[in-house]
Amino acid sequence: MRMGTGYKQPTGVKKDIKTEGVGYKSDVNIVNRPVTNHGLSGITSTSHGPKRKIYDKSYYLNLLKSKNTEISSEISKFKKEIDTINKDNSSYLTLERKYDVLINDVRQLEGELADYNLTQDKFRLGTKPEDILSLYHHIKLQNDKKKSALDDLFLERKEMENEISELQKQITDINQANEEKLNQLDPEQKAQYEKLRSENNTLISNIGYLRNELDKVNERLRDLDDRLKEDTLRQRAQHLREEKVSLLKKKEELELQTNESNLPFAEARERLRNRIKQDHSEILHCEKKIADLRKIISTYQKNINELEADLSEQKTDQDESHKYEALHKRDREMTDFMENFETTKQEESQQVDQLENTIVTLLEHMSKSITKSTALPSKNDVKDMKGDLAYTKGLVEDSETTYARVKVELDQRQADLDKINTLEGKIERENKNMDEKLKNMQDEMENKFPKIDQVKGEYDKEKKRLTDLKQQLAKIKPGMQKIMTTHSISHDTKKNQLLQNDIYKLLNSLEKKIATNESQIFSLCQFIDAKGTESNFSAVLNECMGTVHEINMENVKNSVK
Amino acid sequence: MSEVISATSFDQRFSSQNIFENDMSTFWMTTGLYPQELVIDLKAPHNLNELKLKSMRVKNIKIEACTDNSGSEFFEVGKKEMDNNSDSMQTEKISLTGANGIILLKIIIQEGHDDFASIHYADLI
Numbered sequence: 249m250r251m252g253t254g255y256k257q258p259t260g261v262k263k264d265i266k267t268e269g270v271g272y273k274s275d276v277n278i279v280n281r282p283v284t285n286h287g288l289s290g291i292t293s294t295s296h297g298p299k300r301k302i303y304d305k306s307y308y309l310n311l312l313k314s315k316n317t318e319i320s321s322e323i324s325k326f327k328k329e330i331d332t333i334n335k336d337n338s339s340y341l342t343l344e345r346k347y348d349v350l351i352n353d354v355r356q357l358e359g360e361l362a363d364y365n366l367t368q369d370k371f372r373l374g375t376k377p378e379d380i381l382s383l384y385h386h387i388k389l390q391n392d393k394k395k396s397a398l399d400d401l402f403l404e405r406k407e408m409e410n411e412i413s414e415l416q417k418q419i420t421d422i423n424q425a426n427e428e429k430l431n432q433l434d435p436e437q438k439a440q441y442e443k444l445r446s447e448n449n450t451l452i453s454n455i456g457y458l459r460n461e462l463d464k465v466n467e468r469l470r471d472l473d474d475r476l477k478e479d480t481l482r483q484r485a486q487h488l489r490e491e492k493v494s495l496l497k498k499k500e501e502l503e504l505q506t507n508e509s510n511l512p513f514a515e516a517r518e519r520l521r522n523r524i525k526q527d528h529s530e531i532l533h534c535e536k537k538i539a540d541l542r543k544i545i546s547t548y549q550k551n552i553n554e555l556e557a558d559l560s561e562q563k564t565d566q567d568e569s570h571k572y573e574a575l576h577k578r579d580r581e582m583t584d585f586m587e588n589f590e591t592t593k594q595e596e597s598q599q600v601d602q603l604e605n606t607i608v609t610l611l612e613h614m615s616k617s618i619t620k621s622t623a624l625p626s627k628n629d630v631k632d633m634k635g636d637l638a639y640t641k642g643l644v645e646d647s648e649t650t651y652a653r654v655k656v657e658l659d660q661r662q663a664d665l666d667k668i669n670t671l672e673g674k675i676e677r678e679n680k681n682m683d684e685k686l687k688n689m690q691d692e693m694e695n696k697f698p699k700i701d702q703v704k705g706e707y708d709k710e711k712k713r714l715t716d717l718k719q720q721l722a723k724i725k726p727g728m729q730k731i732m733t734t735h736s737i738s739h740d741t742k743k744n745q746l747l748q749n750d751i752y753k754l755l756n757s758l759e760k761k762i763a764t765n766e767s768q769i770f771s772l773c774q775f776i777d778a779k780g781t782e783s784n785f786s787a788v789l790n791e792c793m794g795t796v797h798e799i800n801m802e803n804v805k806n807s808v809k
Numbered sequence: 810m811s812e813v814i815s816a817t818s819f820d821q822r823f824s825s826q827n828i829f830e831n832d833m834s835t836f837w838m839t840t841g842l843y844p845q846e847l848v849i850d851l852k853a854p855h856n857l858n859e860l861k862l863k864s865m866r867v868k869n870i871k872i873e874a875c876t877d878n879s880g881s882e883f884f885e886v887g888k889k890e891m892d893n894n895s896d897s898m899q900t901e902k903i904s905l906t907g908a909n910g911i912i913l914l915k916i917i918i919q920e921g922h923d924d925f926a927s928i929h930y931a932d933l934i
Contacts, residue, residue: 713821730815
């Protein structure tokens with residue numbers, strides 16, 4: 249009888265219908281029928297029967313297994329996703345690198361394209377390549393110059409920056425020292441310091457006033473100078489005066505020298521010594537003067553700097569600032585000249601040396617040419633020589649053309665030689681093959697051709713053998729055919745007999761049955777295996793046994809207590 | 810003039826026609842697995858009593874006969890088991906029973922003492 253597990257209970261059926269099945273045998277009281285908000289809907293189709301009453305261990309185990317499988321599938325999904333993300337990341341990095349490389353290539357190619365476009369434009373305009381070359385060289389030279397200038401500027405800037413930083417450091421140090429000193433000072437000294445500071449300020453303002461006056465005086469002086477320059481007679485007079493002074497000095501010196509030559513040796517030596525001493529003292533005096541002047545200049549420089557700062561702050565009078573700027577410019581020029589005097593002097597002296605050397609070489613050249621000019625050929629000789637020159641030129645041209653022709657021929661011959669060299673190996677191999685063939689042919693000539701009769705005899709023999717064989721086979725053929733037919737007939741009859749035989753039929757049907765049974769057995773075996781693996785309860789059994797054993801042990805312990 | 814019309818082994822050096830020559834240096838030799846057969850066409854109906862056979866390495870031999878030319882029905886007329894004479898010749902007389910009006914005769918070597926067996930001479934009496 250069929251179990252009633254699959255039977256659907258109609259909604260209106262009385263609950264105590266006698267049906268068989270696991271679920272139906274258990275008594276269930278439905279107290280609260282499921283009712284929706286909008287009327288009676290009856291029992292939903294999902295809950296057929298009273299469901300499982302007891303949730304045993306296997307149920308939970310199955311539930312856990314199913315959840316486990318779900319979790320493992322989710323984990324595998326996540327792993328796959330992680331793998332894909334990692335792959336994408338790696339591919340992204342590689343693609344980014346590729347993109348960088350390609351962008352570089354594109355930029356290069358764009359540059360090339362621009363070059364090509366430029367060349368095309370030039371070609372359209374019909375500019376000569378020489379012009380482009382010269383332009384290129386010119387631009388290159390300019391670029392190089394600018395490059396070197398930039399480098400120099402950069403270096404200079406760096407040096408300046410370093411100097412500035414050093415100076416700033418020094419300034420900060422000094423300021424710090426000043427502050428420390430000021431802090432250490434007594435109140436009286438501080439007051440004195442303040443007083444001095446105010447004095448300094450007043451002096452600075454005085455300096456400004458005096459500078460203005462100086463500028464005015466300078467302006468006046470300039471005006472007077474301009475006037476003097478305009479007046480040629482005065483200028484000339486001034487010039488003559490200066491000349492007179494210098495000539496007088498020279499005269500004195502010459503007089504002294506003339507006197508020295510007349511004087512005895514000891515006196516002359518004394519005078520010389522005195523003069524040397526005088527010169528030395530003068531030099532020392534000059535040097536001192538220079539040092540003083542430099543100091544003054546530096547002080548002025550400082551003052552100017554301060555004034556500049558003041559001016560920039562105040563910006564009161566623009567004309568004065570212009571004047572000041574002009575003064576400052578002149579001063580700067582002077583200081584530059586003073587500073588660069590040594591280097592410029594050296595450069596100039598070097599140039600002078602170079603010029604002297606060139607003059608010497610030129611003089612040598614000139615002397616040589618002068619000596620040559622004495623041994624110049626006559627007009628006729630020159631004519632002859634010109635003729636010879638034309639003739640030799642023609643010869644040279646001929647020889648050049650022949651040289652070019654011979655060169656081309658040489659190249660051709662070289663190529664031929666290379667080909668021959670490569671062919672040499674091939675020829676050697678072919679020679680070897682040909683030698684072998686020749687040997688074989690000679691062998692055949694010696695051994696085979698004299699034995700033509702023998703070969704013919706062999707051929708005849710073979711022919712005879714084959715004809716005999718043919719005859720023999722022809723003799724056998726009909727008999728064999730007969731026997732074959734009889735055999736085939738007998739085979740067919742036996743086959744028919746076999747097919748009609750009951751035992752054969754039975755065997756055939758049995759064989760088919762066996763095949764089907766075998767296939768069924770195989771499928772059943774597979775099914776059994778699957779079920780066996782599904783219903784392998786040994787692990788659960790062992791667990792249960794273990795828990796039973798534990799419980800027993802606990803019971804024993806309790807009973808003993 | 811009887812002649813061999815079919816043989817299960819064929820070698821040109823050892824032709825099946827050699828069995829009619831009373832020369833021991835010429836023979837027919839088997840070249841494969843047993844059984845091996847020879848069919849002799851007597852051309853006309855003959856009454857046979859005996860088959861004289863000179864052979865080597867033959868163990869079991871059977872003689873069949875057919876009364877018509879088509880060779881549709883062969884029937885057994887004689888049978889013999891031979892001793893192994895090692896390298897020497899086997900000379901046997903096989904008596905044929907009921908071999909009357911025979912046109913085709915089949916000599917079947919069912920088994921041999923060695924892999925190869927040979928028939929040197931066959932005389933039908």
